[in-house]
Amino acid sequence: MPAKLVPSPSLPGSLPIGPTLEAWRAMTPEERERFLVDVNEVTSLPQNAMSEGRPHKKAKTRALDMLGLHFRAMGRVVYLAEEMAVVYPGEEVFSPDLLAVVGVEEPADDERLAWVVADEGRGLDVVLEVLHMGRRDKDLVENVQRYARLGIPEYFVYDYGRQQLHGYRLAGEGARRYQRIVPQMGRYSSTVLGLDLALQGGRLRFFQGMAELFDTAELLGRLTGMMEELEARASLAEAKAEEARTQAEEARTQAEGARTQAGQALAGMRETILAVLRARGIPCPEGAEARLMACDDLPTLQRWLLRATSAGTASEVFEG
Secondary structure, X not given: OOOOOEEOOOOOOOOEEOOOHHHHHHOOHHHHHHHHHHHXXXXXXXXXXXXXXXXHHHHHHHHHHHHHHHHHHHOOOEEEEOOOOEEOOOOEXXXXXXXXXXXXXXXXXXXXXXXXXXXXXXXXXXXXXXXXXXXXXXXXXXXXXXHHHOOOOEEEEEEOOOOEEEXXXXXXXXXXXXXXXXXXXXXXXXXXXXXXXXXXXXXXXXXXXXXXXXXXXXXXXXXXXXXXXXXXXXXXXXXXXXHHHOOOHHHHHHHHHHHHHHHHHHHHHHHHHHHHHHHOOOOOOHHHHHHHHHXXXXXXXXXXXXXXXXXXXXXXXXXX
């Protein structure tokens, strides 16, 4: 018989309970897919998917963005998901704001409907919840007990409303009770992610050592500033070169220096394009990189830089 959604006994209309390992293995692929479709429908119901407003949405989306950019740039394999249904055998299904599983690839065409422990062979490594308008006892009491019982090594709560951060960690293998993570100079360390969490300027931030992680919007802002600076340097170099051509031998020497500066600006633009592609996890084939390095046309490089911030492949950047 196909497994059916079993309501939690705690509250009427609450989330379903995942099938036992034996029941899951007995289901056909079609029955499993139907179960997961039903789970996503139930978790999307208003009473289960309680909206906590734009601050809540932005906070967890920025966290996902920062972590994704960082791990791709570092070449580290970490599966990240936002509000994905999680099915532990015999447990009530839950959808954390952000989950992380170390060592699991996230394919570009990821077709997971949920994180099913029975299929994946492992549970979650880190959970982050953003508390805004929701129930405080759920995130700070119930989840602390539940995630520890499920063996999730680390759990963090970003209390947006009170601008507080809470961190919990299992003491060791087999432990099923959390210990609070004691902050060091305002930072809460995640040994699983190899990062520190902290609050700065009313936002949740991540750090690797002294280096701060940035989200896509912040990175693009910095790159835009670099591009404007490079454009200014290139314009100044060209102006100096034009003036030098009208002067005597001494002016020609100055023009040569200006051309060198312009070349540095072009080189900086090329390196900026490669840096953007690396930060976004887009490989640059040898042929494309050779074309980039051979280009000395500033407008062309500027056009390529703009494309690099949104293109899906290197060929989209350098086409035309």
